[in-house]
Amino acid sequence: MAQPFCGNVRVPYGEESETVAEVLVLYYSRTGATAELARQVCRGVEAVTGAKARLRTVPVVSAASEAPAQPVPASGPPYATLDDLREVQGLVMGSPTRFGNMAAPLKYFLDGTAALWLSGVLAGKPAGVFTSTQTLHGGQETTLMSMMLPLLHHGMLLVGLPYTERALNETTSGGTPYGASHVGGPNGTTALSEAEKTLAQALGRRVATIAVQLART
Helix, strand or coil, X not given: CCCCEECCEECCCCCCCCCCEEEEEEECCCCXXXXXXXXXXXXXXXXXXXXXXXXXXXXXXXXXXXXXXXXXXXXXXXECXXXXXXXXXXXXXXXXXXXXXXXXXXXXXXXXXXXXXXXXXXXXXXEEEEEEECCCCCCHHHHHHHHHHHHHHCCCEECCCCCCCHXXXXXXXXXXXXXXXXXXXXXXXXCCCHHHHHHHHHHHHHHHHXXXXXXXX
């Protein structure tokens, strides 16, 4: 059986079972760190039998124009649409920090989801968040919480990382109970640590596990 793809990562999942839940892994990334976290989240999602990851990004926005420079990205996953949110059974969303807040492109995308809020289509679906910063105290937790707020308004079920995850107690870089995270260093070039990878995968597994359970009820 052909193996599914999540971005540039090939990950097998329960070959003998049908996919019953799909989780949207939605992110914005400038230096590649948040994109790498997203791929690790995908690994966690697709480690759950009956779950599949759908990787999507959002375009850059500017004050000069609301339209993306290109209708599709030059490389990497496609741009997200409202249909992606409608069709999936879970969401894991990531952004680099911008002064302790999510980046404008992701916020702009979320600001356009009013129709989904009116219909209540996201209510009851599990969701998690992740982020990356250059410094250890660069606003990771406030950025994660800024992404949680619109998800709460949509009625989504927020999923974090409990301290039963061993890596959360052992990490010396990223990783919070609010969601997965990464510390990129002053130049943003530091690779993800093993603890950061483990926690990003754990977040994906946790959201996917709940999505599968809810889809089967």
